[in-house]
Amino acid sequence: MASVAAATTTASAVKKEKKKVNERVAFKTESEVEVLDDGFKWRKYGKKMVKNSPNPRNYYKCSADGCPVKKRVERDRVDPSFVITTYEGSHNHASRN
Amino acid sequence: MSRVRSEPTKVVFINTQYVQTDARSFKSIVQELTGKNAVVAEGPFEFSGQGYGGKDSSQQFLGGRREAGVEATEFDRFFREMPPVGELYNLWSET
16 A cells, blocks of 8 residues: 555655653642652652752652653752652553542 | 764753742642642742742842752742632633
8 A cells, every 4th residue: 555655665764853842740749758649650760859949859760560661859959848849751560549 | 163963952941840849838839740640830820828928039040040040039929910719710710
Protein backbone atom coordinates (compact mmCIF):
# COMPACT_ATOMS: atom_id res chain seq x y z
CA MET A 1 0.00 0.00 0.00
CA ALA A 2 1.20 3.50 -0.80
CA SER A 3 0.82 4.76 2.80
CA VAL A 4 3.17 2.07 4.15
CA ALA A 5 5.84 2.97 1.65
CA ALA A 6 5.57 6.65 2.55
CA ALA A 7 5.98 5.91 6.26
CA THR A 8 9.20 3.97 5.78
CA THR A 9 10.74 6.67 3.59
CA THR A 10 10.14 9.35 6.24
CA ALA A 11 11.81 7.27 8.95
CA SER A 12 15.07 7.04 7.04
CA ALA A 13 15.20 10.70 5.98
CA VAL A 14 18.05 12.71 7.43
CA LYS A 15 16.88 15.34 9.90
CA LYS A 16 18.79 18.49 10.68
CA GLU A 17 17.40 18.86 14.16
CA LYS A 18 16.20 16.38 16.71
CA LYS A 19 13.65 17.80 19.11
CA LYS A 20 12.74 16.17 22.34
CA VAL A 21 10.20 17.39 24.87
CA ASN A 22 10.45 16.52 28.55
CA GLU A 23 7.27 16.92 30.56
CA ARG A 24 7.85 17.63 34.21
CA VAL A 25 5.55 18.56 37.06
CA ALA A 26 7.03 20.45 39.98
CA PHE A 27 5.26 20.58 43.34
CA LYS A 28 5.99 23.14 46.01
CA THR A 29 4.69 21.93 49.36
CA GLU A 30 5.05 23.24 52.87
CA SER A 31 6.47 20.31 54.79
CA GLU A 32 8.90 19.43 57.55
CA VAL A 33 9.75 16.10 55.91
CA GLU A 34 11.38 16.07 52.55
CA VAL A 35 9.96 12.84 51.26
CA LEU A 36 6.19 13.12 50.99
CA ASP A 37 3.98 10.09 50.57
CA ASP A 38 2.62 10.05 47.04
CA GLY A 39 1.34 6.48 47.01
CA PHE A 40 4.35 5.06 45.17
CA LYS A 41 7.58 3.36 46.18
CA TRP A 42 10.90 4.94 45.30
CA ARG A 43 14.54 4.00 45.15
CA LYS A 44 17.16 6.70 45.62
CA TYR A 45 19.81 6.74 42.92
CA GLY A 46 21.57 10.03 43.28
CA LYS A 47 22.41 13.00 45.43
CA LYS A 48 23.80 16.29 44.32
CA MET A 49 24.82 19.52 45.97
CA VAL A 50 23.06 22.33 44.22
CA LYS A 51 24.69 25.66 43.39
CA ASN A 52 23.81 28.52 45.75
CA SER A 53 21.94 26.24 48.11
CA PRO A 54 22.94 24.52 51.37
CA ASN A 55 20.33 21.85 50.73
CA PRO A 56 21.15 18.73 48.70
CA ARG A 57 18.93 17.40 45.95
CA ASN A 58 18.03 13.70 46.01
CA TYR A 59 17.09 11.71 42.94
CA TYR A 60 14.58 8.86 43.01
CA LYS A 61 13.26 6.34 40.57
CA CYS A 62 9.94 4.49 40.88
CA SER A 63 10.69 0.99 42.09
CA ALA A 64 7.89 -0.65 40.12
CA ASP A 65 9.23 -2.97 37.46
CA GLY A 66 9.58 -1.24 34.09
CA CYS A 67 8.08 2.03 35.32
CA PRO A 68 9.95 5.04 33.92
CA VAL A 69 8.97 7.69 36.47
CA LYS A 70 11.70 9.70 38.18
CA LYS A 71 11.52 12.41 40.78
CA ARG A 72 13.86 14.82 42.45
CA VAL A 73 13.38 16.25 45.91
CA GLU A 74 14.99 19.32 47.43
CA ARG A 75 14.26 21.96 49.98
CA ASP A 76 13.47 25.43 48.66
CA ARG A 77 16.53 27.62 49.00
CA VAL A 78 14.51 30.79 49.57
CA ASP A 79 11.88 29.38 51.93
CA PRO A 80 13.17 26.23 53.66
CA SER A 81 9.75 25.40 55.06
CA PHE A 82 8.88 24.32 51.52
CA VAL A 83 9.95 21.19 49.71
CA ILE A 84 10.08 21.01 45.93
CA THR A 85 9.28 17.66 44.33
CA THR A 86 9.67 17.41 40.56
CA TYR A 87 8.21 14.44 38.71
CA GLU A 88 9.06 13.28 35.23
CA GLY A 89 6.95 10.79 33.30
CA SER A 90 3.79 8.84 34.05
CA HIS A 91 3.46 5.56 35.90
CA ASN A 92 2.42 2.54 33.89
CA HIS A 93 0.92 0.77 36.90
CA ALA A 94 -1.52 1.44 39.74
CA SER A 95 -0.46 3.18 42.93
CA ARG A 96 -0.01 1.45 46.28
CA ASN A 97 -3.11 3.08 47.76
CA MET B 1 34.45 26.41 15.54
CA SER B 2 34.31 23.31 13.32
CA ARG B 3 31.32 21.06 13.71
CA VAL B 4 30.71 17.45 12.72
CA ARG B 5 28.20 17.62 9.88
CA SER B 6 26.80 14.12 10.32
CA GLU B 7 25.52 14.86 13.84
CA PRO B 8 22.13 16.56 13.90
CA THR B 9 21.52 19.27 16.48
CA LYS B 10 19.69 17.94 19.47
CA VAL B 11 17.20 20.30 21.01
CA VAL B 12 15.63 19.39 24.32
CA PHE B 13 12.64 21.34 25.58
CA ILE B 14 11.86 20.96 29.24
CA ASN B 15 8.29 21.89 30.01
CA THR B 16 7.74 22.12 33.72
CA GLN B 17 4.27 22.54 35.06
CA TYR B 18 4.28 24.26 38.45
CA VAL B 19 1.86 23.29 41.17
CA GLN B 20 1.58 24.62 44.70
CA THR B 21 -0.38 22.47 47.07
CA ASP B 22 -0.69 21.59 50.74
CA ALA B 23 0.55 18.36 52.31
CA ARG B 24 -2.96 16.98 52.67
CA SER B 25 -3.83 17.10 48.95
CA PHE B 26 -0.31 16.34 47.77
CA LYS B 27 -0.83 12.62 47.28
CA SER B 28 -4.07 12.87 45.31
CA ILE B 29 -2.81 15.60 43.01
CA VAL B 30 0.48 13.84 42.34
CA GLN B 31 -1.44 10.73 41.38
CA GLU B 32 -3.75 12.72 39.14
CA LEU B 33 -0.85 14.27 37.30
CA THR B 34 1.67 11.42 37.24
CA GLY B 35 -0.37 8.29 37.78
CA LYS B 36 -1.47 5.86 35.10
CA ASN B 37 -3.56 7.60 32.41
CA ALA B 38 -2.50 10.98 33.70
CA VAL B 39 -3.47 14.02 31.68
CA VAL B 40 -0.98 16.80 32.08
CA ALA B 41 -2.54 20.08 30.98
CA GLU B 42 -0.71 23.12 29.63
CA GLY B 43 -0.01 26.01 31.93
CA PRO B 44 0.28 26.34 35.69
CA PHE B 45 -2.58 26.06 38.13
CA GLU B 46 -3.26 25.90 41.82
CA PHE B 47 -5.18 23.44 43.96
CA SER B 48 -6.87 23.35 47.31
CA GLY B 49 -6.71 27.00 48.15
CA GLN B 50 -3.13 27.07 49.30
CA GLY B 51 -2.61 30.70 48.52
CA TYR B 52 0.49 31.77 46.72
CA GLY B 53 -0.13 35.34 47.74
CA GLY B 54 1.25 36.66 50.98
CA LYS B 55 4.76 35.81 49.91
CA ASP B 56 7.36 38.34 48.94
CA SER B 57 7.22 38.96 45.20
CA SER B 58 10.97 38.54 45.09
CA GLN B 59 10.56 34.93 46.13
CA GLN B 60 11.64 32.69 43.32
CA PHE B 61 10.49 29.18 42.65
CA LEU B 62 13.29 26.63 42.32
CA GLY B 63 15.87 29.02 43.73
CA GLY B 64 15.84 31.32 40.75
CA ARG B 65 17.50 28.90 38.38
CA ARG B 66 16.32 28.70 34.79
CA GLU B 67 15.66 25.08 35.24
CA ALA B 68 12.76 24.75 32.88
CA GLY B 69 13.44 27.52 30.43
CA VAL B 70 10.89 29.52 32.37
CA GLU B 71 12.29 32.25 34.57
CA ALA B 72 11.16 31.93 38.14
CA THR B 73 9.57 35.38 38.14
CA GLU B 74 7.13 34.23 35.47
CA PHE B 75 5.69 31.94 38.12
CA ASP B 76 4.58 35.03 40.06
CA ARG B 77 2.98 36.46 36.95
CA PHE B 78 1.12 33.19 36.24
CA PHE B 79 -0.55 33.31 39.62
CA ARG B 80 -1.40 37.00 39.42
CA GLU B 81 -3.04 36.59 36.04
CA MET B 82 -4.88 33.34 36.48
CA PRO B 83 -8.63 33.09 37.08
CA PRO B 84 -10.09 32.29 40.52
CA VAL B 85 -9.28 28.83 41.88
CA GLY B 86 -12.92 27.77 41.84
CA GLU B 87 -13.25 28.51 38.15
CA LEU B 88 -10.01 26.72 37.39
CA TYR B 89 -11.17 23.68 39.28
CA ASN B 90 -14.42 23.59 37.31
CA LEU B 91 -12.59 23.91 34.01
CA TRP B 92 -10.20 21.17 35.05
CA SER B 93 -12.94 18.72 36.00
CA GLU B 94 -14.68 19.21 32.66
CA THR B 95 -11.81 17.74 30.64
